[in-house]
Amino acid sequence: MSSYGLGRRQFLTTAIGVAAAWTQVSGNAVAAPQPKQASLGNSVNVCLTDVSADKWVAGQSDVLFKAKRTTNPLTVKIDDSVKYQKVQGFGAAMTDSSAWLIDKLSTAERSELMKKLFDPSKGIGLSLLRSPMGATDFNASGNYSYNDMPAGQTDPTLSKFSIQHDVPYIIPALRQALSLNPSIKVMANPWSPPGWMKTSDSMIGGTLKSEYVSALANYFVKFIEAYGEAGVPISYISPQNEPMGTPTWPGMFLSAYQESELIQEIGKAFEVNGISTKILAWDHNWDVPSYPETIFSDPAASKYAAGTGWHIYSGNPNYQTLVHNDYPSKETYITEATGGIWQDSKQTAFSEALGTWIINGTRNWANGVMLWNIALDPDMGPLNSDTDGIPMLRGLITIDPANGRVSYNVDYYALAHASKFVKPGAHRIYSNTFGEGSIENVAFQNPDGSKVLIAYNSGSAAKTFSVADGTHSFDYTLNAGDAVTFTYSGPEQSGRTPAATKVSDPTHDFTFKSTSGPVTVTYDPALLPYQNAIRTGNNLVTYSLPIGASVETTGRALSRSKWTATASAQADWGVAANAIDGDINTRWSLGHGPTSDDWFQIDLGSPTSFNKIVLDTGVNNSFDYVTKYQIYVSNDGGDWGSAIANGSGGIGKVAVTLPTRTARYIRIVSAAASGFWWAIGDINVYGSSRGSASITAPTAVSKGLQMKTWTSKEGSQVTVVFNGTADSKSFKISTDGSYTYTLPSGTSAMFTTQELSSFPEPVFSGLTPNQGIPRSKFTISGSGFGDAQGLGTVYFGSSYAEIDSWSDTSISAYVPKGIAAGKVTVSVKGTSGVDAGGSSFDVMELGPALPRTGWTATASDASQWDAPGNMLDGDSGNRYSSGTGQYDGLWIQVDMGQTQTFNKIVLDVGGSIDDYARSADVSVSTDGTNWTKVSSVADGQRVQLVSFPTQTARYIKVVNTGDVARSWWSVAEFNVYN
Structure with missing residues (x-):
């Protein structure tokens, strides 16, 4: 590691x-249970783990398959006729x-x-x-x-090699x-x-x-x-x-x-x-x-x-x-x-x-x-x-x-x-699963034909589920947090009526021929947020683009002579103009790890038609690229509307293909936090030479390519194309033939088409809290936002809000950094581009913090790299960190050198995403011995404002409460306000 x-x-x-x-x-291993030989096809061996009872992979009484149908909505269907990867x-x-x-x-x-x-x-x-x-x-x-050598010496022939x-x-x-x-x-x-x-x-x-x-x-x-x-x-x-x-x-x-x-x-x-x-x-x-x-x-x-x-x-x-x-x-x-x-x-x-x-x-x-x-x-x-x-x-x-x-x-x-x-040598075989918070499982068939089902209850309550294999089934109850491994050699099959009659599975498999044997590609709606999506006509088209594949248009690269570039931030040595100067060796750099409100923007000089944008991070750069992005366009540089495309980014060139758009401004917005910086060595925009064609899933492919289609229960049209030939192959993905998808040998492309009218109308119903400081978190409640962010946007006035989490009914986001104090409208646009509405948020003005000259900091725990004094040094790039996981009683303390009058503190975690106290008590003291609790934090966040009645004291102590946080505790800056 x-x-x-x-x-x-x-x-x-x-x-x-x-x-x-x-x-x-x-002190002994108990995981050497011997599964009883299931000589009868309907006998199932059971090994259970109950963590709370310290029971580990313990043999239980057999259960029996019975020739019965089950209508249990929690039915795991096993089908050994559907085989996936071989397990080593x-x-x-x-x-x-x-x-x-x-x-x-x-x-x-x-x-x-x-x-x-x-x-x-x-x-x-x-x-x-x-x-x-x-x-x-x-x-x-x-x-x-x-093959170690003394400093300065080499051994290219490896003559000194030794194990x-x-x-x-x-x-x-x-x-x-x-x-x-x-x-x-x-x-x-x-x-x-x-x-x-x-x-x-x-x-x-x-x-x-x-x-x-x-x-x-x-x-x-x-x-x-x-x-x-x-x-x-x-x-x-x-x-x-x-x-x-x-x-x-x-x-x-x-x-x-x-x-x-x-x-x-x-x-x-x-x-x-x-x-x-x-x-x-x-x-x-x-x-x-x-x-x-x-x-x-x-x-x-x-x-x-x-x-x-x-x-x-x-x-x-x-x-x-x-x-x-x-x-x-x-x-x-x-x-x-x-x-x-x-x-x-x-x-x-x-x-x-x-x-x-x-x-x-x-x-x-x-x-x-x-x-x-x-x-x-x-x-x-x-x-x-x-x-x-x-x-x-x-x-x-x-x-x-x-x-x-x-x-x-x-x-x-x-x-x-x-x-x-x-x-x-076993193969994973088909089983449906119910995901996090329910019965999660995976099934296998061993080389001798016996089967294994591993099931885990990741929910918070006991669940009774059924296991169906062919015409037989059995029921089992698994407590929250418990796991079980079932092994069996059967069951014996009799009759023709399958035991599982109502099994819901949102995934679908597509199997194709290749020179190395059959290959299977899996559609899973959980993959859609990791793919590329565009609004085209009345549809949302989500598609995969393997590295090495490409989508070509008939347009040519536009002249950059009248362009200007700006960005939400830039390093002194990596200005935005470097990305449009035609020199791949100069580049724009954000100068820090991106969050989902950072952006890069081009002013084309006048309204221009275009259908492709290519971001090039430069040769050999595997670090500084945008991991997830959204594309916005505007004619005035102020009204950006909804995102028109989003994608997963990646190393090297990122090509964003669009239905033809006419606009003056193009903005690429980061849609996820990353530990790497974001840089662009060169950016090109391609003009369209035809009308506004719709990008679609292919309806036909060239000889040698294989194509299969499927329609989900919700109406999504899924098309998969596989290239099993030895060469790259191309096919059209637009109504007029102006967009061509090229697929390398041995790769597949997946297209999922959803009608925009099938998305529910987004509704904004609430905002909590409705007051805070820059970089503090707020939560929007409502409906119809979409299961993932996709093309959705939260606007904080005219700025983008950094997204913390996104679901169909709730969005957590952060007040943009650097935003001025005052009333600002927070609004949401859903995936389909429909405005969900909004509400007012009051950005607070804290005023100047108290001077920290002569202050000192101590802590109950501190890592060897991040001393407590770092939270008083004025540099948010340095921080205090605990060096241990958070626990009840972990504390930090600040001595202000003399008594001060104050009524607020702000704990700022800086660039970290996770290392903040989830809950804490704040106390003050005049002598460092006798403490008075003045406030509590029940739901902490990265920039934590704690307000309380005005106090006069010399010492401030923040004590972690509870033991639910799995992260370190860090504070980049500790500020006090009056």
């Missing part, structure tokens, strides 16, 4: 939370720290532990292992690679695991190559020097050959762990273009040396799908890239299906996920591990799921002594090297629900 999924400097500000007490039943297994990482701790056990203790981890019959049968290539942040020793470091305890642990479970597949990847290959000349930071691409490819060859000779075959590698993170432990930045080149070199080296190890691209977080797709879009790299490795630290599993649909022949793996002190309870930890990573991970096409450290010590280490590692993570097990005590953590049991029962 390197940056835990966070961007520029964010690895130090990741949300951290309350540490849980991981008590185990008698479930597992975790044998880090240096994990292997070192296991090696400290006695022979008998080590044997017992390894059986419980890897033995398919006596343990939980882990079948995937991740093995870091060299040092990570979890090392019992310091930094090392397999000797791994021989004493890492390789023996891997070999013992393989002896217990020969079906185990090992994945290996470096956190950093040898330092001499990098611009930093260190294993920390830097990027790969271009002259060492071939040397690094051969480094992989030597590693795989050496490990193979040592009895550890390597099934998968990725070129670089978390290539967009550069932490204070081993790591390396690698752009998508650099990784594409490196994969080509590794692939060629593998061919020459007869190595069959598969290469996984990316190996980082869910929310940058354009990175692996950039690699897949390069045919020279794609031929060697078998699939994608995903980490779970930002984004969600839907991104896996997004990339799968675009490139359906590529494999998908969750290669790293971990729990830690930010999880406020065992229940939360179990929910994330089983519900999000295992159930939803595999429902979103994961061929396997790997957690992080197999074992850590009670201090969440050992950490790499050469780096500034953070002791905040939890292993599957905890080993105390002082006494050899082994305890089994919640993550172990979550994995057991899958790894114990789903065998390598």
Whole structure:
């Protein structure tokens, strides 16, 4: 693990939370239940976890399938005739720290532990292992690679290559695991190559020097050959762990273009040396799908890239299906996920591990799921002594090297629900699910024909659901927070009437032929917010555009001679005009991570017709791009109306294709927060040479392309086109033929058409509160807003409001920064462009804050990087942070040096999104000993105004209350007002 999924400097500000007490039943693993052989087709074996009762994967009485119909609305239908991805297994990482701790056990203790981890019959049968290539942040020793050289020296021929470091305890642990479970597949990847290959000349930071691409490819060859000779075959590698993170432990930045080149070199080296190890691209977080797709879009790299490795630290599993649909022949793996002190309870930890990573991970096409450290010590280490590692993570097990005590953590049991029962080579099979807050599930069929259903109740109350397979069904009641794994060999089928008669499923599968066999593309309305959408004619058309695909128009690039550019913000060295100067090497930069109210604008000089906008972030830039956007147009620069298009952004060029519009001004608005900055190297607008054609789903495609259609229950028209040929293919997507979609080999495109008249009329019904300061949060209630933001907009006067959350009946947003005090109208425009109405909001004027000269700050807890004094320094870029998850009693205190008179304080979290107190008490004191409570905060926010009756005091203390926040507590600026 390197940056835990966070961007520029964010690895130090990741949300951290309350540490849980991981008590185990008698300190022993209980996840070695032996499912009774279901000899009869109607007998179902049951293993249950009840977190609240400390009952883990415990065998229960069998239930029986019966030949009966069910009308239960919570019916899970199983259909093994519909098969999805092959599952290679479930597992975790044998880090240096994990292997070192296991090696400290006695022979008998080590044997017992390894059986419980890897033995398919006596343990939980882990079948995937991740093995870091060299040092990570979890090392019992310091930094090392397999080809270290003295400072200033290099070894391009790798004559000094050696895996000797791994021989004493890492390789023996891997070999013992393989002896217990020969079906185990090992994945290996470096956190950093040898330092001499990098611009930093260190294993920390830097990027790969271009002259060492071939040397690094051969480094992989030597590693795989050496490990193979040592009895550890390597099934998968990725070129670089978390290539967009550069932490204070081993790591390396690698752009998508650099990784594409490196994969080509590794692939060629593998061919020459007869190595069959598969290469996984990316190996980082869910929310940058354009990175692996950039690699897949390069045919020279794609031929060697078998699939994608995903980490779970930002984004969600839907991104896996997004990339799968675009490139359906590529494999998908969750290669790293971990729990830690930010999880406020065992229940939360179990929910994330089983519900999000295992159930939803595999429902979103994961061929396997790997957690992080197999074992850590009670201090969440050992950490790499050469780096500034953070002791905040939890292993599957905890080993105390002082006494050899082994305890089994919640993550172990979550994995057991899958790894114990789903065998390598199983296929995920069809089952409908009910989503968050209800019964979530996933089903599999093992190679021997037996079936496995994993179900988890993520709701707040017990639920009775039915399971239907063919003509048989059974009922089961699952308490809130509980999980169950059902295994069975049948059921025996009799009669022709299916047991499930009323199963609702909003998803739909499209299966196509390819040279590698059938591929399946899944429509899921949950994917629509991640795709591109435009209003065209009387329809809303939402479509996917894989990296490498394009939509071409008949228009030409417009002259930029009379253009001017402006932006909501810009760095001194990255002014807006740089994006329209024709030089890709100069660029506009926002200068900070965008939120959903930042924008870039072009004045075309006069009303102009156009139908395409292309944003180019520049060659080799994998960082600074807009992740989600909306497009607005205007004739006067003041009235922007509703968004006419939205999309998901991405690395490289972002092309926005539109029905022909005539306007003078174009504004691109960020629609999501990002840890990366936003920059544009060059922007072009294309004029139309024809009339206003409507963009549509294709009605016919060229020879070689495959097209299928489906209509949802709600009336959405879904069309999918798949290119199973060896070449790119094109087809028309407009009524007059002026828009052409080009689809690369092996990719699919999905079009969803909804009539605008089918959207409900949006209604604004309330605003709470109706008074606040800039950057404070408010909530709009109403109906018909749409399930996701899409083309919807919240206007705060003439400004855009940053969106916190958006649903059909409620929108949370923030007062824009820098807005003047006074009455302002807040209004909503829905996805269909209809104005929902609005209400007045009073922006408060606080006046000047009290001078802070001579003030000091203290805290009950503080991280080693973010001292309490930072909240008094006048620089919102520095902050205090707790360094621990929030808990009841965590406090910060300010000494103003002398008594002052005041009636308000403002706690400003700065650029953080999550690290604020959810609830707190505010007290004052004249002597620092006797305190008077003056106010409470019940629902905190990023910029927290606390008002109270006028006080005269020297000290102010803010005490966190409750233990529900899973984040650190940070304050960038603490100000006091009178």
